[in-house]
Amino acid sequence: MKGFVRLIAAAVLTAAGATGVLAQAKEWKEIRIGTEGAYPPFNNLNAKKELEGFEIDYANMLCEKMKVKCTWVVQDWDGIIPALLANKYDIIIAGMNATDERKKQVDFTAVYTKTPIWAISGKSAGTDISPAALKGKAIGTQGSTIHANFLEKFYKDSTIRLYPTQEEANLDLANGRLDYIIADSLSLEDFLNNKGKDCCKKAADVPRDATIHGPGTAGAVRKADVELKAMWDKAIAESIADGSHKKIQDKWFKFPIL
Structure with missing residues (x-):
């Protein structure tokens, strides 16, 4: 009987654990994007202190594809990963190369530029x-x-x-x-x-x-945000397939960037 009770208890704990995992899955409706705002033509603050550049236009387009509201947060480069880990924003879009060293702290989306x-x-x-x-x-x-x-x-x-x-x-x-x-x-x-x-x-x-x-430039997310990474991966793939990546690329550059 005691063994049976232990089995039931273990099953309850397992179910509770599974429920906890499901509860942690987040439905993203709003996304905060961190960027440097000092790396033209990727991201830059213009004379009016407004963000502009390829990454600004591209990420805004991806947000429309994902049907989410996106807001931008400007962050100095040397603190850009610590601020992500401290929950100041949800993803970094800032000309960041997906290197093995950075992968020790964050996960990366699909690559969206690769330049000489x-x-x-x-x-x-x-x-x-x-x-x-x-x-x-x-x-x-x-x-x-x-x-x-x-x-x-x-x-x-x-x-x-x-x-x-x-x-x-x-x-x-x-x-x-x-x-x-x-x-x-x-x-x-x-x-x-x-x-x-x-x-x-x-x-x-x-x-x-x-x-x-590394292989190129990508978005950086916290390792726990698996659903967020998957959303961006899907939107990036769609943008390359349907030509919307190229449309924004051609606005900012005279040659391919991927």
């Missing part, structure tokens, strides 16, 4: 960007990024300068305080076509390192 990485320099600088060639040179990029990790791993004999935003690194190059900077090509192309057109040039493509750079 460039090194740019002053117009008189050389195009050899090997670690040996850049020994003693000052190289800048945004801190807490894959580009910072890449420089710190391979360019130990160079002077690495990390900045809160990529735009600050760009401006230091334009003002002669750096020899080179590296970042995603789309961001640097925007700089070269505008503030950097008189001072700077593309020096070379930066070789991708699979362990550092």
Whole structure:
């Protein structure tokens, strides 16, 4: 009899556990999106302090596909993952590459951009960007990024300068305080076509390192938010299939980004 009672108790606990799991499943009607607002043309605050850029338009379109209300939260880059984990917002859409290191803290949606990485320099600088060639040179990029990790791993004999935003690194190059900077090509192309057109040039493509750079840019969610990730994965796949991704891509860029 006691064994039978124990079996019944175990069955009740199992059922309760299953009910608890079902209770935790969340139906998402409103989603808060965290972004940096300082990485044009992906995401940026314009002169009116309004968010604009490819990721802003693209995520808003995905929200329409998912039939959810989305609101944006601007967050400095170096605290963007901690703020997600602290429930300040529900997903990061901010030019974030889905690296193995970041996967220790968060899960990623399907990739929605994959772009080359460039090194740019002053117009008189050389195009050899090997670690040996850049020994003693000052190289800048945004801190807490894959580009910072890449420089710190391979360019130990160079002077690495990390900045809160990529735009600050760009401006230091334009003002002669750096020899080179590296970042995603789309961001640097925007700089070269505008503030950097008189001072700077593309020096070379930066070789991708699979362990550092990852497969491309994706949204980051908390590991517990399985349903949220699935929603975004489905919407991203649909946007690629029905051409809506390309429509927004063509608005912001002159060439494919995926």
